[in-house]
Amino acid sequence: MGELIRHATESWAGHAFIYVGDGQIIEGAAPCARVAAVASHPDAVWGIDEAVTDAQRDLIVARAHALVGTPYDYPAYVGFALEVLKLGTDRELDPVFKDDRWRVCSALVADCYQHADLDLCAGLKDPNLISPADLYNRIAQYAAPAAA
Numbered sequence: 001m002g003e004l005i006r007h008a009t010e011s012w013a014g015h016a017f018i019y020v021g022d023g024q025i026i027e028g029a030a031p032c033a034r035v036a037a038v039a040s041h042p043d044a045v046w047g048i049d050e051a052v053t054d055a056q057r058d059l060i061v062a063r064a065h066a067l068v069g070t071p072y073d074y075p076a077y078v079g080f081a082l083e084v085l086k087l088g089t090d091r092e093l094d095p096v097f098k099d100d101r102w103r104v105c106s107a108l109v110a111d112c113y114q115h116a117d118l119d120l121c122a123g124l125k126d127p128n129l130i131s132p133a134d135l136y137n138r139i140a141q142y143a144a145p146a147a148a
Contacts, residue, residue: 018064
């Protein structure tokens with residue numbers, strides 16, 4: 001799925017997950033969200049510069065644990081395709097996915113942050129159409145400038 005996402009979004013990013021401590025992550029993956037080892041993604045880019053309080057981090061991690069077992073959101077790929085093909089925008093598709101309880105990897109991350117009152121979705125009502133590329137671009141925005 002990561003390669004499909006990378007191609008569709010023309011981005012290096014193809015997956016997203018939440019670090020929950022003790023060398024573990026929670027990731028949206030087929031067939032359902034699961035706990036995995038950090039080592040399963042050695043090429044990860046970490047969003048360590050995001051301003052998150054300890055209380056918010058606790059809420060994010062608690063929500064991630066609550067989402068373990070959530071089914072993977074295969075229909076979201078239809079939405080991604082419509083967006084990439086310029087046949088629909090995320091705002092136009094938001095009502096379609098409004099009651100969707102499934103999660104792709106990046107939607108799981110956005111859902112967890114939304115639970116802590118942190119909006120990664122640029123005002124969307126639901127996180128279902130945020131992509132790993134959107135999250136990667138957010139990380140790049142907060143990254144410290146390289147030394148000259």
